[in-house]
Amino acid sequence: MPTTNWTRHHILTLADFTPAEYNIVLQTAASFQEVLSRRTKKVPTLQGQVVANLFFEPSTRTRSSFELAAKRLSADTLNFASATSSMTKGETILDTAKTYLAMGTDIMVIRHREAGVPNAIAEEMDRLGAKVSVLNAGDGQHEHPSQALLDLFTICTLLDPDYPHLELLKGKKIAIVGDILHSRVARSNIWSFTASGAELHLAAPPTLLPKLFADYGKNRPGKLFLHWELEPALRDADFVMTLRLQKERMTAHLLPSLREYHQLFGIARSKLQLCKPNVKVLHPGPVNRGVEISSDLMDDPEFSLIQNQVTSGVAVRMALLYLLGSGKT
Numbered sequence: 033m034p035t036t037n038w039t040r041h042h043i044l045t046l047a048d049f050t051p052a053e054y055n056i057v058l059q060t061a062a063s064f065q066e067v068l069s070r071r072t073k074k075v076p077t078l079q080g081q082v083v084a085n086l087f088f089e090p091s092t093r094t095r096s097s098f099e100l101a102a103k104r105l106s107a108d109t110l111n112f113a114s115a116t117s118s119m120t121k122g123e124t125i126l127d128t129a130k131t132y133l134a135m136g137t138d139i140m141v142i143r144h145r146e147a148g149v150p151n152a153i154a155e156e157m158d159r160l161g162a163k164v165s166v167l168n169a170g171d172g173q174h175e176h177p178s179q180a181l182l183d184l185f186t187i188c189t190l191l192d193p194d195y196p197h198l199e200l201l202k203g204k205k206i207a208i209v210g211d212i213l214h215s216r217v218a219r220s221n222i223w224s225f226t227a228s229g230a231e232l233h234l235a236a237p238p239t240l241l242p243k244l245f246a247d248y249g250k251n252r253p254g255k256l257f258l259h260w261e262l263e264p265a266l267r268d269a270d271f272v273m274t275l276r277l278q279k280e281r282m283t284a285h286l287l288p289s290l291r292e293y294h295q296l297f298g299i300a301r302s303k304l305q306l307c308k309p310n311v312k313v314l315h316p317g318p319v320n321r322g323v324e325i326s327s328d329l330m331d332d333p334e335f336s337l338i339q340n341q342v343t344s345g346v347a348v349r350m351a352l353l354y355l356l357g358s359g360k361t
Contacts, residue, residue: 038355042154042166046177046223051198054184054227058196060351061185061344068104068347078107078357081138086112086129086153087169088144093317093342094169094179098141101349107357110137129153130160139165139356147172165356170216179316180220182348184228186341187271190312202229202253205308207265209297210275210324213240217316218275219248226254233257235265236297237287262297266306273314274299274324290323300326304335312337 038056067075083102087095095111102109110132123131125144132140140157142150154166170176188196206225212218212234225232226249234241238260249256259265266272277293287293304311313329314337321327330336 038358041356042150042168043177043352043356044151044154044166044168045175046180046220046227047175049223049227051227054181054198054224056355057181057348057351058185058188058198060355061181061348062189062194062196064104064350064354065189065344065347067350074104074106076106077354078102078105078138081107081357082110082136083107083139083141083353083357084110084112084132084135084137085141085169086132086143088112088114088125088142088149089170091143091170093345094143094176097342097345098169098178098349098353101346101353104346104350105353105357107139107353110135125149126153126156129156133157133160133162133164137164139167139353141167141169142171143169144171147174167352167356172216173214173219174216175220175223176216176316177220178345178349178352179217180224181352182341182345183217183221183273183314183316184224185348186314186337186344187312189344190337190340198228200228201225203231204228204270205231205233205268206271206273207233207235207269208273208275209235209262209265209299211240211277212236212245212275213242214278215275221273222248222256226252226256229253231255231257233259233265233269235259235262237293239287262303263306266303269307269311271312271314272299272304272307273316275316276318276320276324290320294323298322298324298326299329301329301332301335304329311335314338314341316341 085098099109150166150168150171157164168177188200191200208218232254246258313335
């Protein structure tokens with residue numbers, strides 16, 4: 033395990049992550065990826081600690097990934113589902129968190145449909161003087177730090193499997209296409225990719241990409257560009273990330289039809305001809321096949337890194353839990 037100077041008690045946003053912190057996460061994740069390739073995939077790093085997965089919103093990949101990551105680190109896990117909890121009887125979110133605190137929880141992994149809930153729980157834990165770390169697993173339309181970090185790790189390990197680091201992306205062109213307005217993943221990825229010095233291009237219909245996103249690129253090492261057409265974003269791109277249309281978050285009729293959206297902004301093999309010859313495609317999932325990406329392209333290992341992202345998720349989340357929990361042992 034690489035020696036670290038990690039001092040962050042909570043992981044709530046990537047907006048203030050330093051290059052050193054990104055590299056600590058990437059290199060720690062690389063160490064755990066090597067562990068996961070062994071016959072015995074478990075290490076005693078967090079033995080005796082309790083990781084509570086408090087998911088107030090449905091999830092498959094993130095929840096399963098965090099649970100497996102905690103178990104690979106030998107931590108005890110508690111899994112919360114709001115539909116079968118005391119919240120149905122009127123218990124508040126903070127009271128639920130304090131219940132898990134009383135059970136001896138060391139790390140709380142929080143997902144909620146409202147932005148700011150992980151921050152509120154972290155502030156309450158700090159107010160109580162608890163040594164509990166809070167990790168944001170996705171909050172509303174705010175951020176999803178662990179997803180952006182695993183996306184970063186997936187790309188960096190492709191470029192340098194032995195020594196993934198942030199500087200590998202300097203000068204690379206990355207396109208993010210889709211429902212950027214409602215995407216917490218996109219917001220976190222904007223912070224991480226622009227921190228690397230990459231050239232980041234956002235593309236979506238005007239209703240899904242307001243001009244306010246240009247503010248995310250101010251005073252960052254990388255450059256940020258907004259496009260309301262697909263072609264300029266894809267031209268000479270090294271990596272293309274497509275995002276799911278989050279219809280459950282749309283409060284207005286923002287698109288004429290899914291068919292028209294796919295024709296204009298869906299990623300298909302023919303459109304990749306605009307990109308670099310060795311372009312790779314990513315998607316944070318879940319995927320609407322035939323809407324944001326064609327089914328054949330999604331399953332093509334020559335272009336698709338989607339399964340790599342899922343695999344990377346366990347190593348990256350092991351790294352995050354380790355970095356938050358190693359000081360508690």
